[in-house]
Amino acid sequence: MKQLLPLVFLFLAFQVHAQINIHVVDQQTGNSLKNVRVKAGNSPIVNSNSEGKITLDFTESTEIIFALEGYETLSRNFEPGDHEVHLTPISINLASVTVSAFESERPLLEQSSAIAIVTERDFNRFNETSIVNSFNTKPGIRIEERAPASYRVSIRGSSLRAPFGVRNVKVYWNDVPFTAPDGTTPLNLLDLSNIRAAEIIKGPSGSIYGAGNGGVVDLRSQAEPQGGKISTDLMTGSFGLSRYRLALNQPIGNGGIEASYVRQKSDGYREQSAMDRKVFQLGGLFKASEAQEIRTQLLISDLNYQIPGGLNADQVAEDPTQARPGSVEQNSSIAQQSVYASLGHLYHFSNATSNNTTLYLTTTDFENPFNLDYKKELSYGYGGRTKFTINTQLGGKDLRLIAGAEYQTSRTEAQNFGNRGGVADTIRFADKLKASQGFLFQQAEWQGSKELLITLGLSENFSSFEIDRQIDASGGPIGLQKRTFDPILVPRLAFNYRINESSSLYSSISSGFSPPTIDEVRTNEGSLNLDLEAEKGLNSELGYRLGKDRLNVDATVFYFQLKQTITTYTNEQGVVLFRNAGATDQKGIELALDYTLIQNSDSFFSNLQIGTAFTGHYFKFKDYQNNDNDYSGNDLTGVPPNNLITRLDLRTKPGIYLNFTHQFTDEIPLNDSNTVYQDAYNLVNLRFGWAKWLGTSWELEVFGGVDNLLNESYSLGNDLNPFGGRYYQPAPTSNWYGGIKAAFNY
Template identity: 65%
Template sequence: MKKAILLFFFLFSLSANAQIQLKITDQISGLPLENVRVKANKTIQRTNASGIVAFPGDNLKFSFALEGYESMEKTFSAGEFEMQLIPTTLNLSAVTVTAFESERPLLEQSAAVVTVSELDFSRFNEISPVNAFNQKAGVRIEERAPASYRVSIRGSSLRSPFGVRNVKVYWNEVPFTAPDGTTALNLLDLSNIKSAEVVKGPSGSTYGAGNGGAISFFSRPDVAGNRISTEYLAGDFGLSRFRLGLSQQVGEGGVEASFVSQKSDGYREHSAVDREVFQLGSFFPISEKQEIRTQLLISDLDYQIPGALNADQVAADPTQARPGSVNQNSSISQQAVLLSLGHLYRFSEKTNNNTTLYLNTNDFENPFILDYKKELGFGYGLRTKFTHDGEIAGKTLRLIAGGEYQNGLTDAQNFGNRNGVADTVRFADKLRAYQGFLFQQAEVNFTDKLLFTLGLSENFSGYEIDRQIDASGGRTGVQSRKFDPIVVPRVALNYRMNGFSSVYGSISSGFSPPTIDEVRTNEGSLNLDLEAERGVNYEVGYRLGKEKFNFELIGYFLKLNETITTFTNENGVVLFRNAGSTDQKGIEASFDYAILRNADGFFKDFLVGTAYTGQFFKFDNYAKQDNDFSGNDLTGVPPHNLVSRIDLRTSVGFYANLTHQFTDKIPLNDANTVFQDSYNLVNLRFGFVRTFGGLDLEVFVGVDNLLDESYSLGNDLNAFAGRFYQPAPTRNWYGGVKLGLNY
């Protein structure tokens, strides 16, 4: 009896101490994967920096999920095991995207969608999103000066002399684009972006205004594990960047905080940047039915504007600033706060709602050569979405419905600029911009292979300009413009040819009202007659995705009416007008191939890729005074762009990333009499990454513009006095170190 009792307690002790320890690694590189979401029964944990997670028990069924990798399930008994996850970057059938609010594998998406992952960002210097996005077909971010971005999706930057317009941007499901249609993308540091999805072409059926498309940025989806991390980068032209991050698990949720400081003197005179960004996020699963997410973003940005040069000035000294920029302290100082609250509620396994509310403030100051602008703004808004999965007549049906509303209030004042100091007020306004829309979408699987999508949105928008002061004696009082409700449809078909290839076709509508900056210009005029752009896009695409090879080919035709173009008056003030219509035909092709993948020996993986963008855009009907530009190439759009990539990684931790980008000549004015020459950019980064116990270490160096090309990454279009060019940096080096410790 005594022996039996001892045996019982011995077996009970073994059972009580039974444990399953898993090490999760990347199938390609063999490196441990941090933050893998591992679920067994109702318990959720995250892997640490060594890729390790442990659960008490025996014979448990696990599910594994990590953005950028295939989701998997597997059962393990007690013991220690290694689990390899397959990157989805080389398997389109497993890449899941949330474009048009429908979470589906990319092969089932009937839209042009590209993903930009953390691996894409880490191929470059990580001080801006420019290089990572520019390696994708149909996507181009220009940088006229450090921290001065202009986003062009399928050539959509024609009306953007500065800033981001005609593209809808979201950050962690928060509408980051202001209700007036502008986006301060430079308020975000790259550490605030872990991945991104870009929807190319009109997407108004789900995202509202914008013919260029939509970009969704995501930071960490949730927090698990306790970790502190830091990194430092330094480079030419006085570049320095410091980041400190902290993650703390709280129950099944947690909080994450980060602080980033980035400074540089700039390649050109008067092009320094100083940006500090603090982010605090939390994730808490209240129950099996509810989740809450919060985000706090505080950004403090100061950067100088060197201004555009003419050809003679570039030839004499490309590093010089435009005459007057230094004396007038042409620059931007901007402080912003964004606070958001997100709530997910699952009514059942088939029905859920996701709602996000936000508040923001913005303090903007912009001394320029010709004037001095001050703005103080406050905004709020929300976005909500209901999703239901069901059936109709025996066919699988997914219904999506929701709405979005934004309202922005701004006190705006324009002064004279006397040696960089605000002088006498010229005009002052109280501004209000608002926009909202409802959207509905139905997805029906007519067969296992054929998916039909019908989407529709009903949109309204407008602005009010209450002129308080007009020193020139012009009209004061409220002036407003309300755009008639616009219905924007989208219809699409996707056919899965087999398990690894599909074809799709779509017809989608878009619209883009003028922004307040286009209506209310710097010299004080109000162009209330400026009309909204309207576009219809016809598109077909083919995708092939196997384990080691991906291929995508897309052709489209966008017919754009009431196209908004720019011109510059004799004082250098940029003004806007509608210019008839444009025909925009394009081809996008990309492929990725793994020559080696998780191979034995010194070289673990060897990946190559290419992305081609062909943009054959023409003014269809464009007469300006006595000039007829019909048939000319669209201003600011290169007809050809080709990017090639090589990634090499070794078993001991050394890696190298090489990128080559060819950009064709670019017309800089509507008359097509001035072009920027074509150029070749080569970027190289190599380094060493390894885990030592609980410590992650990465050391890297890199070079941008290896060929030392002379080029302009963001030209001024239709510029007065030939000031088209914003010279980009010559060859420059950088290096850094990253450390991460789990505690």
């Protein structure tokens, strides 16, 4: 018996040590957090007690997930023993948030560029039908929606050459180049549920991302698996709006899969503005070992939306809901079915060296009956991106080296027909199109001192396109025509100076370029403008960031000089054409300020945040003469000089919340001569609801809201320099929405 006693004590001691004891506290206040939902391995969800403590019986390292309303979800591995876990309040603090801009994961305070972050919290402040409202709360960014699902993205005025679609901005989705090699981006194929977060780099970023003077939009939907979940959303609203979503998150080993299906429909505010979009997404994340990770994505999107067209001032005054004459009869619309598939691989050769590679395939079937013609396109493309990261030292200081490459190519069978009552008629011309672009990039980040980080980047860019005309009913020449742009070197030099733990200064000088897209060279009436030159720009900026306690400040001033600026004009038939317009001077200031007034999970008003975002874009034509007209010194077309956003977000302990947003947009010049302006307007949006966990497994939210609460008359996406004065695309008047969300966690 005496011999057994030591074994018994040893067994009991092992059992005590085998437990994982955790104390959960608020990162800012140090207060204990009760009722934190804790998911460990395959065990059921349990809650922390009134002292913020929990004990779990595990004998080995285990991944544990912590979730509490008002706090960021945390997922980490824990060994048996005693631990203290700090949960971060959901309000973003610039001193703690990490971003991956310029392929370098660093805290935002160490980044040396103007970056805006959009999170699910931003998306959930609005109706969740599009990215427009959430992105537009960030300084320097303006997304226009001329009709449901018809987007234009403007980062520092970059939509000047985009009469429709998204151009001059590079977009990535889960490491996949979502911008096609011809320079266009089908952003409307994505539902908002396909985006969890976005990082927007403002200004030329070609040293790492290639063509595009506007900037980069990096969209993410994948996240670390955080337990099993089945969820669904239902929503309805004005103008025939309906939306439903069904999703599944299923952990598998050290990874998991995500699947979702979303359908959104609306009749639209205007005649001929209905929309119907169906999106299926399947993603996988698999950790083959501690050294490597495999990611997969499949996106299938079926989009149909009508195009009401622009109106002149008299037509808007008569009836802003009417379509442009002829749009209904010709069924002006777009039908687009696309498939994206990607495979990504992350491999750590050592703690200091890694490689991240993503390959993708895509195919698209596109039809566009328009007032003047009928376009059909069938295309496929492929490409990939790879980067190597090496962490080493130079002169006893940390040095991070990044090198990689990106390549894309696409082939398109494009046919343009006459349009007879919405049906394709006699063929007018047909082309085989090929677009290719690629670049090599290198970047060095040297920690010259504890405070100073120096970044030097450089890319070598190559792009070309081919137009092989097969048919020209007008008797014009047929055959192959090519345009290869000279290789372009794009450098960037940047500095970040860390003033203290909560603030920093940064500055950068970067160049950029943007070749014309095929749609700008090959226009709808059949002409080819092969002489159109690439835009080239030089950007200088200086910024300051502060992230202290509950206050965030992010301020930037910049000066961007653009040469060979591409602008639009419209001929007598209403066809949009393009031309190089000399040079522009673009000076600006962007300021974001956020303050958390209340952050206390135990009080009735558990969270109250206010914020403001100011954009001052003072852009001028520097040297622009069109025939006998000299527009030098005029305001840049389509850019409001001042924009001010004010936000208020309130959450209560019972789960009731309120989101209020006010947006002031200054008057906008609509033609190069600055003789026509859209009036300034004030837009007010409101969302309210109740969201709560029921027990440890169920999440429930009931919500409603009103957009354009003041019933303002405005145009969200004007036509620039149009023929016949058709400047205006009237946006919806005051409208409501409401819905319910439910999720079961297992």
